[in-house]
Amino acid sequence: MAAPGSHRALTGRLLLFAAGSFAFGFALVPLYSVLCKVWDTGNRWYGTQTAQASVVERPVVDRVVTVEFIASVPHAGDWEFAPHVTSMQVHPGKLYSAEFHAKNLTGMAVVAQAVPSIAPTTVARYFKKTECFCFRPQNFARDESREMPIRFIVDPDLPPDIDRITLSYSFFDLPRTAAAGR
Amino acid sequence: MAHADTHAADHHDHDHKPSGIGRWLFATNHKDIGTMYMVFALIMFFVGGAMALLIRLELFKPGMQFFDPGFYNSLVTSHALVMIFGGVMPAFVGLANWMIPLQIGAPDMALPRMNNYSFWILPFAFTLLISSFFTAGGGPAGGWTLYPPLSLQAGDSFPLTIFAIHMMGASSIMGAINVIVTIMNMRAPGMTLLKLPLFCWTWLITAYLLIAVMPVLAGAVTMLLTDHYFGTSFFNPAGGGDPVMYQHIFWFFGHPEVYILILPAFGVVSEIIPTFSRKPLFGYDAMVYATASIAFLSFIVWAHHMFTVGMPLSGQMFFMMSTMLIAVPTGVKVFNWTTTMWRGSLSFEPPMLFALAFLFLFTIGGFSGLMLAIAPADFQYQDTYFVVAHFHYVLVPGAVFAIMAGVYYWLPKWTGHMYSMSLAKWHFWLSTVSVNILFFPQHFLGLAGMPRRIPDYSTQFTDWNMVSSVGGFIFGFSQILFVVVIWQCVRGGEKATDKVWDGRMDGLEWTVSSPAPYHSFETAPEIH
Numbered sequence: 073m074a075a076p077g078s079h080r081a082l083t084g085r086l087l088l089f090a091a092g093s094f095a096f097g098f099a100l101v102p103l104y105s106v107l108c109k110v111w112d113t114g115n116r117w118y119g120t121q122t123a124q125a126s127v128v129e130r131p132v133v134d135r136v137v138t139v140e141f142i143a144s145v146p147h148a149g150d151w152e153f154a155p156h157v158t159s160m161q162v163h164p165g166k167l168y169s170a171e172f173h174a175k176n177l178t179g180m181a182v183v184a185q186a187v188p189s190i191a192p193t194t195v196a197r198y199f200k201k202t203e204c205f206c207f208r209p210q211n212f213a214r215d216e217s218r219e220m221p222i223r224f225i226v227d228p229d230l231p232p233d234i235d236r237i238t239l240s241y242s243f244f245d246l247p248r249t250a251a252a253g254r
Numbered sequence: 255m256a257h258a259d260t261h262a263a264d265h266h267d268h269d270h271k272p273s274g275i276g277r278w279l280f281a282t283n284h285k286d287i288g289t290m291y292m293v294f295a296l297i298m299f300f301v302g303g304a305m306a307l308l309i310r311l312e313l314f315k316p317g318m319q320f321f322d323p324g325f326y327n328s329l330v331t332s333h334a335l336v337m338i339f340g341g342v343m344p345a346f347v348g349l350a351n352w353m354i355p356l357q358i359g360a361p362d363m364a365l366p367r368m369n370n371y372s373f374w375i376l377p378f379a380f381t382l383l384i385s386s387f388f389t390a391g392g393g394p395a396g397g398w399t400l401y402p403p404l405s406l407q408a409g410d411s412f413p414l415t416i417f418a419i420h421m422m423g424a425s426s427i428m429g430a431i432n433v434i435v436t437i438m439n440m441r442a443p444g445m446t447l448l449k450l451p452l453f454c455w456t457w458l459i460t461a462y463l464l465i466a467v468m469p470v471l472a473g474a475v476t477m478l479l480t481d482h483y484f485g486t487s488f489f490n491p492a493g494g495g496d497p498v499m500y501q502h503i504f505w506f507f508g509h510p511e512v513y514i515l516i517l518p519a520f521g522v523v524s525e526i527i528p529t530f531s532r533k534p535l536f537g538y539d540a541m542v543y544a545t546a547s548i549a550f551l552s553f554i555v556w557a558h559h560m561f562t563v564g565m566p567l568s569g570q571m572f573f574m575m576s577t578m579l580i581a582v583p584t585g586v587k588v589f590n591w592t593t594t595m596w597r598g599s600l601s602f603e604p605p606m607l608f609a610l611a612f613l614f615l616f617t618i619g620g621f622s623g624l625m626l627a628i629a630p631a632d633f634q635y636q637d638t639y640f641v642v643a644h645f646h647y648v649l650v651p652g653a654v655f656a657i658m659a660g661v662y663y664w665l666p667k668w669t670g671h672m673y674s675m676s677l678a679k680w681h682f683w684l685s686t687v688s689v690n691i692l693f694f695p696q697h698f699l700g701l702a703g704m705p706r707r708i709p710d711y712s713t714q715f716t717d718w719n720m721v722s723s724v725g726g727f728i729f730g731f732s733q734i735l736f737v738v739v740i741w742q743c744v745r746g747g748e749k750a751t752d753k754v755w756d757g758r759m760d761g762l763e764w765t766v767s768s769p770a771p772y773h774s775f776e777t778a779p780e781i782h
Contacts, residue, residue, distance in 0.1 A: 079365065079435050083364075083368075083435055086431045086465060087431065089465050089466070091469070093465060094472060096470060096473075097507075098477075100502065101499065104496070104502060104503075146403075146492075187491040193565075194566070242491060246492060
């Protein structure tokens with residue numbers, strides 16, 4: 073049997089190991105962001121690409137891709153939020169614009185943030201937005217309604233098997249989600 | 255260290271036990287604590303089992319019969335938490351407490367005081383969890399995985415659940431540290447690591463898994479807590495977080511956790527099969543290395559629980575391949591158990607029966623696991639009853655049967671009495687037949703498309719659900735026999751010999767008297 077002192081040393085090391093594991097759990101947070109960027113999964117709000125305002129258009133006229141728009145709000149009844157058109161036929165390499173309608177029903181002035189997501193996730197890198205209301209928080213006065221634009225271009229290098237892209241926005245109101253939890 | 259002093263003081267008074275409730279409240283004896291763990295696990299097994307029967311009651315036929323969906327979801331969530339953290343894990347810690355010092359020739363566990371804390375945290379943790387049923391909004395209903403944002407929308411049960419999980423985690427980590435220090439520091443002279451009984455080996459590896467991943471779960475639920483109350487946005491897209499990240503962190507814990515639930519079961523079975531085959535275990539070293547490989551692989555397969563969340567093709571390929579790789583060391587184990595029996599002179603006492611049922615039925619669970627590992631097929635199986643059937647096969651006739659096998663194997667050593675073999679065999683046959691009636695049809699339901707976690711279902715699923723419910727009730731009530739057998743055995747019965755079984759008994763635990771003396775090996779035995 074080993075000397076009693078070594079129990080303490082080993083226990084200490086194991087406790088340190090447990091503390092390290094706890095820290096590792098939190099280290100997974102930045103690690104996850106890095107891996108998502110590397111793999112470009114499009115799950116994260118930076119998943120879709122921001123392009124320079126002056127993109128060069130080189131339309132591929134013999135190819136048509138359907139772009140669908142989806143809008144959702146986490147708290148039903150707080151917002152009117154919907155795309156003007158639910159789908160568009162686009163040529164890759166050509167710049168298009170679309171509009172979303174939003175109306176604040178929360179009964180107070182709020183700051184809102186739209187969070188985009190794209191499906192299939194692998195097309196995130198080919199879907200470039202030159203302008204989007206999701207780039208910055210949106211201030212809304214009480215009962216204010218507004219049309220919000222996006223301008224986008226689908227990269228001509230889009231893999232040939234993709235004929236449909238779905239772009240989804242969730243509209244969050246920031247003060248409540250950030251300060252009061254849910 | 256405190257235990258050294260106690261040990262010296264007790265030297266003249268060999269079997270002196272503290273009396274009254276204090277013996278249990280302030281217990282530092284590994285056998286007393288082991289007993290408390292086992293009894294606690296048994297109670298939780300019945301609490302969780304009662305929840306399961308309520309679930310099967312509601313699912314007996316389509317339509318909403320008894321509960322509102324919210325309460326049904328609470329039942330599903332709590333059933334899982336109670337069975338995993340209150341049933342299977344404490345049962346294995348109880349077996350570890352009882353058997354590890356006896357198997358390695360040590361007087362007690364290395365850290366008796368911590369042992370006491372780690373047990374007594376548990377009743378408080380489960381009181382918190384179960385009391386959450388009485389809060390506004392009912393019990394936790396977002397599934398045991400507590401995925402946000404759903405879990406964050408819970409009522410007042412939310413913080414209670416989180417704190418209960420913190421406490422269970424602390425308890426497991428302390429238990430694990432105790433096991434490691436005991437095995438590393440207190441082995442009898444001459445017992446090298448590769449002479450360690452396999453139950454101790456599997457527990458040693460399990461303990462390292464626990465220390466590596468329970469804190470990660472604690473971290474994940476702490477993030478949920480701060481997201482809910484302190485305005486952080488770990489999992490909240492509005493603040494730049496991502497709910498999918500929770501799933502990654504959770505399953506980084508969750509997959510090693512499923513091996514935490516099964517590795518000690520492998521250990522128990524590896525003790526029992528050689529005994530009743532009257533042959534040494536085939537391929538001892540391979541068993542140790544296979545266990546270690548399974549533990550290592552458990553850290554790199556987590557995303558197979560979440561193939562459908564959207565991940566790059568390369569990620570799906572990696573997690574699919576690494577998951578299938580686990581079949582190799584597991585196959586080694588199943589092969590070695592089978593080979594141990596090959597040309598052995600087998601006898602079928604209750605522990606052996608349960609070990610054999612484990613071997614056969616756990617393998618079925620392993621095969622359905624391989625089916626689920628195939629990423630393209632998993633898109634079809636995800637969140638169906640096929641998954642439910644899979645993990646219940648590995649957990650009920652897997653982990654739970656191994657616990658029962660272990661209890662039937664060592665119970666005479668604990669109590670000093672033999673139990674009723676015929677009642678135990680009734681318990682075995684009723685359990686084994688009914689557990690298949692209960693879970694096998696769930697494979698069919700899942701493949702036919704019945705989703706999990708629903709209180710109502712389409713009428714085409716009715717027949718198999720009825721069969722499954724009938725099996726569930728037979729299985730549930732059969733467990734009363736288990737309690738009867740144990741109760742009779744504690745109360746009295748034919749005197750057990752030191753060797754207990756007419757079989758091949760290699761372990762040190764069979765060299766001490768039955769019942770095992772209150773303090774195990776005061777003089778360390780020599781190992782040759």
